[in-house]
Amino acid sequence: MTMIFGVALPALLGQLLLGLINGSFYAMLSLGLAVIFGLLRVINFAHGAQYMLGAFAAFLLLERTGIGYWAALLVAPLIVGVVAVVIERTMLRRLYGLDPLYGLLLTFGIALVLEGLFREWYGTSGKPYAAPPELVGATNLGFMVLPIYRGWVVAASLVVCIATWLLIEKTRLGTYLRAATENAALVESFGVNVPMLLTLTYGLGAALAALAGVLAAPIQQVSPLMGSNLIIVVFAVVVVGGMGSIMGAIVTGYTLGIFEGLTKVFYPEASNIVIFVIMALVLLVRPAGLFGRGA
Amino acid sequence: MPEAPALLTVRGLHGWYGESHVLHGVDLDVREGETVTLLGRNGAGKTSTLRAIMGLMRRRQGEIRLRGEDLTAMPLYKTARAGLGYVPEERGIFASLTVAENLTLPPKVAEGGMSLDEIYALFPNIYERRTSQGTKLSGGEQQMLAIARVLRTGARILLLDEPTEGLAPVIVQRIGEVLRTLKARGLTILLVEQNFRFARTVADRFYVMEHGRMIDGFGVAELDGRMAMLHEALGV
Numbered sequence: 001m002t003m004i005f006g007v008a009l010p011a012l013l014g015q016l017l018l019g020l021i022n023g024s025f026y027a028m029l030s031l032g033l034a035v036i037f038g039l040l041r042v043i044n045f046a047h048g049a050q051y052m053l054g055a056f057a058a059f060l061l062l063e064r065t066g067i068g069y070w071a072a073l074l075v076a077p078l079i080v081g082v083v084a085v086v087i088e089r090t091m092l093r094r095l096y097g098l099d100p101l102y103g104l105l106l107t108f109g110i111a112l113v114l115e116g117l118f119r120e121w122y123g124t125s126g127k128p129y130a131a132p133p134e135l136v137g138a139t140n141l142g143f144m145v146l147p148i149y150r151g152w153v154v155a156a157s158l159v160v161c162i163a164t165w166l167l168i169e170k171t172r173l174g175t176y177l178r179a180a181t182e183n184a185a186l187v188e189s190f191g192v193n194v195p196m197l198l199t200l201t202y203g204l205g206a207a208l209a210a211l212a213g214v215l216a217a218p219i220q221q222v223s224p225l226m227g228s229n230l231i232i233v234v235f236a237v238v239v240v241g242g243m244g245s246i247m248g249a250i251v252t253g254y255t256l257g258i259f260e261g262l263t264k265v266f267y268p269e270a271s272n273i274v275i276f277v278i279m280a281l282v283l284l285v286r287p288a289g290l291f292g293r294g295a
Numbered sequence: 296m297p298e299a300p301a302l303l304t305v306r307g308l309h310g311w312y313g314e315s316h317v318l319h320g321v322d323l324d325v326r327e328g329e330t331v332t333l334l335g336r337n338g339a340g341k342t343s344t345l346r347a348i349m350g351l352m353r354r355r356q357g358e359i360r361l362r363g364e365d366l367t368a369m370p371l372y373k374t375a376r377a378g379l380g381y382v383p384e385e386r387g388i389f390a391s392l393t394v395a396e397n398l399t400l401p402p403k404v405a406e407g408g409m410s411l412d413e414i415y416a417l418f419p420n421i422y423e424r425r426t427s428q429g430t431k432l433s434g435g436e437q438q439m440l441a442i443a444r445v446l447r448t449g450a451r452i453l454l455l456d457e458p459t460e461g462l463a464p465v466i467v468q469r470i471g472e473v474l475r476t477l478k479a480r481g482l483t484i485l486l487v488e489q490n491f492r493f494a495r496t497v498a499d500r501f502y503v504m505e506h507g508r509m510i511d512g513f514g515v516a517e518l519d520g521r522m523a524m525l526h527e528a529l530g531v
Binding site (some may be wrong): 109176178185188189192193195275 | 373390399
């Protein structure tokens with residue numbers, strides 16, 4: 001059997017794939033957080049809850065209405081996006097211009113309320129959600145066996161990240177978003193409806209989290225706490241990448257996922273903390289993050 | 296010559312930054328096609344007047360009318376759509392946008408703006424550097440870009456805040472030429488300027504501000520007769 005640094009190749013590739021899958025979720029979630037923070041200056045602690053809502057929306061769509069996985073990929077983010085738009089319009093909006101702590105506290109409170117409600121309704125044990133029949137099974141790549149659904153998650157997250165990046169870098173809306181991230185008042189004084197842009201951005205960020213939640217549903221159990229378990233790591237990813245940096249969020253998300261996977265192979269004891277150690281080191285050397293512009 | 300009706304009318308304008316009351320009843324008129332300059336020392340309220348008209352200073356009272364339409368109740372993003380184009384003192388060029396993206400950022404608010412070709416013909420430097428990052432331009436080029444940016448939109452009144460500040464004499468001259476070109480195209484300009492030697496080459500009328508209100512207003516022909524007062528008021 002081929003060995004690399006004393007580790008069997010299939011084991012190494014297996015952990016690498018697992019790392020890549022985790023990285024896919026880190027990237028999608030930190031991307032939404034970064035877009036929201038960049039424009040709204042809100043540290044969206046509800047992001048994990050919105051991810052959980054996405055998974056629950058998919059679960060409930062199937063359970064109550066028979067709407068399956070493929071449609072849920074569209075409908076669940078839409079539902080969560082609309083919920084987020086309502087939150088932005090009725091609550092978050094009142095906190096712009098105040099200390100960012102207020103936005104953090106509000107979204108943290110929203111996360112606790114949402115998680116509490118779902119825990120009350122569905123318990124903490126988690127609900128199973130089956131992958132669609134098209135994506136069940138595994139394919140032998142010769143050097144390793146790839147579960148099809150996991151390969152799909154990596155591919156789908158790459159498409160989502162690239163599409164979001166293109167939206168921000170190559171479209172008119174993205175130009176407004178980038179400019180407003182620098183100086184929202186000036187962009188608004190040119191006649192751009194910035195309040196609407198803020199609402200859309202929060203809705204889009206939440207919809208991205210929900211999409212990640214739908215993708216995660218067949219891998220994990222659908223559980224009220226699935227978001228809060230993940231979100232702390234995702235915050236570390238955003239800090240490493242640089243708050244507000246889109247490319248930083250994507251690249252750091254995948255890279256740290258892979259780092260974490262490799263740590264599981266070579267020094268499993270450290271795999272739960274490796275991302276936080278990297279965060280601490282990055283903060284010491286580059287406080288604005290690897291891709292951040294500096295404060 | 297019969298006077299054109301006022302395009303922009305400001306009456307009894309008060310404005311605040313937080314608790315600090317900085318405008319104390321500003322009155323001014325800008326007529327169609329005119330170039331009007333606000334003179335005054337640092338802190339007299341010139342920039343605040345522009346920001347209050349534009350709506351960037353949100354706490355304001357009094358009357359601001361554009362073609363009779365009241366601007367004070369409008370959300371910020373609608374002010375530009377009423378036909379105002381703002382060039383801020385700090386220029387406001389966006390670092391995350393290229394020169395071309397900066398130039399085309401403001402949406403069109405009316406017909407009759409300059410085409411990109413016309414703008415590039417007026418500012419050849421900007422054309423040459425259109426793919427550079429906006430903030431990589433020199434100070435003079437950034438100023439030109441900030442002006443060029445509002446010419447595309449069809450805005451009929453330009454609010455220019457100290458366009459010559461900190462620039463070399465040859466660039467100041469170039470900006471003067473640009474302003475005269477815009478004037479010849481019939482644009483109306485409200486200019487804030489400390490440098491009245493520059494302002495006299497473009498302005499039709501002047502207002503002098505002190506402590507957040509107007510203390511004098513006169514036409515360019517009367518400028519020479521007021522030199523002593525201006526030296527006193529502006530401390531130059």
